[in-house]
Amino acid sequence: MGHRVLIVLALLAGIAHADGGVVGKVTITDSAGKPVAADAIVYVVGPTEAADPNEKPTVAQKDKHFVPDLVAVTVGGTVAFPNQDAFLHNVFSQSPDRQFDLGSFRKGESKSKDFRTPGVIDVYCNIHPEMAATILVLPNRLHTHVKADGTFAIEHVPPGTWTVFAYTRRALRPVSAKVTVGGTDASINLALVRGAEPEHLNKYGEKYHEAGGTYR
Amino acid sequence: MALLIAPGTAHAGRTFYGWLYGTEVMPERGAEIQTWVSEENDVGPENHVRETDWWIGPAIGITDQLELVLPVQIAWERQGLKSGPPAARTTLDNYGVELRYRLVTQDPVDAPPFAPLIRVAIKRDVTHPDALQPEADVVASYQSGIFHGLVDLGTIVNVSSDATHVEFRPGAGVSIEVVESLRVGGEVFASLTPDSGYGNWVTVGPNMAWSHGRSWISAAFGIGVKDIKDTGRLQWGIAF
Numbered sequence: 001m002g003h004r005v006l007i008v009l010a011l012l013a014g015i016a017h018a019d020g021g022v023v024g025k026v027t028i029t030d031s032a033g034k035p036v037a038a039d040a041i042v043y044v045v046g047p048t049e050a051a052d053p054n055e056k057p058t059v060a061q062k063d064k065h066f067v068p069d070l071v072a073v074t075v076g077g078t079v080a081f082p083n084q085d086a087f088l089h090n091v092f093s094q095s096p097d098r099q100f101d102l103g104s105f106r107k108g109e110s111k112s113k114d115f116r117t118p119g120v121i122d123v124y125c126n127i128h129p130e131m132a133a134t135i136l137v138l139p140n141r142l143h144t145h146v147k148a149d150g151t152f153a154i155e156h157v158p159p160g161t162w163t164v165f166a167y168t169r170r171a172l173r174p175v176s177a178k179v180t181v182g183g184t185d186a187s188i189n190l191a192l193v194r195g196a197e198p199e200h201l202n203k204y205g206e207k208y209h210e211a212g213g214t215y216r
Numbered sequence: 217m218a219l220l221i222a223p224g225t226a227h228a229g230r231t232f233y234g235w236l237y238g239t240e241v242m243p244e245r246g247a248e249i250q251t252w253v254s255e256e257n258d259v260g261p262e263n264h265v266r267e268t269d270w271w272i273g274p275a276i277g278i279t280d281q282l283e284l285v286l287p288v289q290i291a292w293e294r295q296g297l298k299s300g301p302p303a304a305r306t307t308l309d310n311y312g313v314e315l316r317y318r319l320v321t322q323d324p325v326d327a328p329p330f331a332p333l334i335r336v337a338i339k340r341d342v343t344h345p346d347a348l349q350p351e352a353d354v355v356a357s358y359q360s361g362i363f364h365g366l367v368d369l370g371t372i373v374n375v376s377s378d379a380t381h382v383e384f385r386p387g388a389g390v391s392i393e394v395v396e397s398l399r400v401g402g403e404v405f406a407s408l409t410p411d412s413g414y415g416n417w418v419t420v421g422p423n424m425a426w427s428h429g430r431s432w433i434s435a436a437f438g439i440g441v442k443d444i445k446d447t448g449r450l451q452w453g454i455a456f
Contacts, residue, residue, distance in 0.1 A: 099324050100324070102244075102280075103245055104243075104244060105244065105245070113323075204429040204430040205429055206429045
């Protein structure tokens with residue numbers, strides 16, 4: 001019995017050793033090459049790790065902005081949208097991968113939405129056109145935000161050769177690189193170019209009224 | 217170059233039918249003005265009644281599945297006699313409050329193809345001193361791709377101190393999306409009552425519906441099958 005426990009522990013230790021990580025740095029510039037301070041998410045495509053049960057992404061509505069304006073959620077997960085402003089907000093998406101309309105809700109109220117298929121979901125407020133955010137629905141839990149200095153670390157990546165992507169809102173094009181993960185960390189650097197915020201339509205497919213509409 | 221993200225459009229509260237209630241409701245705190253105009257021409261075995269109604273009401277989303285409507289209805293009615301001139305009148309007919317509760321989510325991913333809705337209303341019939349008019353509909357729709365089918369079983373009861381009149385308003389229809397936002401189909405609709413002195417009539421005919429941004433329109437023309445010449449109903453809504 002004691003031997004069996006030792007064998008299991010040894011196997012688990014071996015598996016843990018086989019896991020590696022992906023570390024590196026993401027730089028973001030505008031189309032003129034000037035550095036831009038912006039959030040970015042790095043994620044690994046290929047492995048099939050299920051969602052972290054502690055993963056509870058939230059996009060708050062605060063000071064007429066979505067905070068943060070970029071979140072990642074593993075397929076099957078739920079994103080909460082609490083309103084922290086003293087006035088009504090709406091949250092809607094017309095992205096082909098996930099269309100929804102959460103109606104209007106006031107301060108202190110929160111609504112949530114589940115995401116079951118991978119994709120890039122742009123969400124907006126039908127009342128305040130300046131509010132925009134992006135939700136990355138990713139196939140596994142191997143994703144992370146970059147730090148303020150652009151560095152990142154994704155731990156517990158299973159061994160193998162995978163594709164690592166970096167994404168920032170308004171990215172002109174996705175960037176990715178192949179990495180091979182073994183017992184040690186793989187290191188990559190990725191460069192994103194960020195464009196202008198595209199004009200979007202309200203939930204009825206119309207342009208917003210000037211100077212703040214009253215649409216809900 | 218500014219890129220206009222071209223989405224589908226959000227719609228709520230609409231129906232694809234002329235005479236039949238839909239199963240969509242407004243999202244929470246959504247608001248929409250809904251209105252319809254209807255005609256019932258030459259009703260009854262003697263074809264002597266004509267009625268044109270105008271109904272208007274704001275619809276407000278209480279929750280994502282419960283909608284409150286505050287309707288007012290104006291009616292023009294001619295009670296023609298076989299002998300002698302017809303008597304016509306135009307009047308504020310009734311006003312009241314109604315609730316429409318959709319029993320399943322409207323989320324386009326989570327919503328099942330089969331969607332039931334219950335509508336209940338209580339109205340004041342102002343043409344009588346003490347008449348109230350409770351109404352109820354059980355509506356069920358089925359959506360699969362471009363196909364939409366719906367059954368609406370409605371009941372209107374008019375209660376006053378001297379009489380109670382019951383009217384059943386069953387209907388069913390289909391609606392096919394022929395191009396984006398434009399649908400055509402057909403529906404059958406009837407007004408049936410066990411009370412004597414009232415006509416039972418049935419119509420069947422084509423319908424159409426069109427959605428555009430925050431607005432929607434639907435209409436049906438019914439050809440009389442029993443004790444009515446024809447009917448028509450045009451309704452539209454605009455969200456804001």
